[in-house]
Amino acid sequence: MSYTALVTGASAGLGEEIARQLAALRVDLVLVARTERRLDAIAMQLRRSHGVSVEVLAADLSETSDLERVAARLADDDTPVDILVNNAGFGVLAPFERSDAEEERRLHEVLSWAPLRLSHAAIPGMLGRGRGWILNVASVAAFTPTGSYGAAKAAVVSLSRSLHARYADSGVHVTALCPGLLQTEFHERMGPHLPALSRLAFADTRRVAREGLRAVYRGSPVVSADWRYRVARPLTWILPDRLLERISAAGDHAPLAR
Template structure:
């Protein structure tokens, strides 16, 4: 049986890694991002290397019409989507008191509303078919006092836990993947050109994080903190006051993916 996955934010970073790993497993793909040219280049590589079917759907998910077009693809009965990976995201570098409120709204729409809308489009068909998988890429920041970015990611975690509890018995598995620092274009797009130099051990491997996320989704684990360094470190947050934890991040986004 052939499966088909729709991946948002597929043109770079973790989204591209999800696409590569799923293509290697023989999963057909629908790639979603704003940059059509980058998506087409990735699609060509995946078709050539793995022989899978790859659709390209260029869309700015913070634009209502584009979001509804992607939602329509998820609810389509023809060539149904078995796996939804909500990965698209960005961060706002300015502190909360100085940030642009329009950017704050875009951030919450992309990180919180978009995963909800796309899951809402995907769930009915998955339930009708008796199976489906939804992976929401959240962040370790969801468990820290890390400004509006963390609050938006916390919403993705809460949504994932709720859908997992409600629909697992019906064959639908939902996971929130919570990475820490990843060496991708994420920080560059924020304009974070003065991100402090950190030792290599602080950065998680994108390939490993994607593998852990897909494995957790297959097993039906509602929440996964990835990778092992962050699983070890996060319990320490209970020992520290919120004021200290908040100061560890000097911006709206403390640097966690």
Template sequence: MQPRALVTGASSGLGAEFALQLAADGLSLVLVARDAERLEELAAELRAARGVEVEVLAADLTEAEGLQRVADRLADAARPIDILVNNAGFAVAEPFHASAVDDERRMHELLSWVPLRLAHAALPGMRARGRGGILNVASLAGRLPSGTYAAAKAHVITLSRALHARYRGEGVTVTALLPGFVPTEFHERMGVAPTSVPRQGWADASTVVREGLRALRRRRGLVVSDWRYRIAAPLIPLVPDRIAAGFGLGGRTS
């Protein structure tokens, strides 16, 4: 039986790239996102190009019913999930004092609660089988005081570290992937043009995904991607908060 991965936010951006690279490695896939049409297009492409089994699960993870369906799929012992990629996300463009509180709630649920809920659903089966991997797409923003998006990503980093420390000895790896800026649809969906970041500051999506999957295979609990951001990461604690707060959103996915 082919190993199987479930990827959230799989319709575009880093999620689609995760699907492409996992299929290239021979894994069967469960693709999760709201846009069923885009998921079906990607699934057909992967089946034709890679000959892997691809299941489409259209769901809005900010809705209780959609989240429960994905959690149930993860807990299905008859069709086990070997790798969970928690990738779905969005950000609120407005500053905190001007943002809609319902938008803030949805963002924090998707970025913080959903990875926790889905990891909670996946872990029992992984522990019973003595193997498994959970890759949480966090952000280098989670180490910066740059808004509520950063606060949510800080939660993802801490959650990943805690779960990795607790379950690594039982064969389950939990890895936090910390990208910087990545050219996907993320900023476009926010309605923000990312013109303030020089082209040299953008990381390649395929590199970010490859480094994340490699860290998971090597059972690492955390990886900063790519080399430019690995150089910058140790300097972040030295930057005063009033300056670091202006760095804005660290790269995200669709």
């Protein structure tokens, strides 16, 4: 039986790595990101390396028309999508009191509204086929007071838990993957605003992708990726919010977790 996965934010970082690991499993792909040129290059490489079908869908998920095009692709029963990976995201550098309201809107539309909308488009077909997997990339920031970024990621975790509880018995599994720091373009784009951190704080992107795919296959509603963040997560239950905020949002309050 062949499977097809749609991956958002697939042109770099964790999204690209998840797409590569799915291709290695002989899963056909629909790659979604804003930059069509980069998607085309990745698609060509994956077709040659793994012999899978790869479709490219350039879209900016903060734009309603683009988001609806992706939703329509997910709802197309003639070319069904079995696996949805909601990975697209970015961070707002400025502190909340100085941030641009339009950027805050875009942040929440990409980080929390887009996963909800795309899951809403995908689940009816998955239920009809009796199988489906949705991997929502959240963040360990969801468990800490990290401003609007953490709030958006907390919404993703809550949505994933709710959908998993509602649909797991029907064969549709939903998982929130919560990485910490990853050595990807997500943090490189923050440039000098990102505080100097030990490389020991960064998790391996390949391992995080692998853990996320295993978790959604096994039916885990939430997984904190990488052992160091699983060890640290209980601290979020006992440390004061003011201390957690200082640890989690250093520098210009840029989010320190994916």
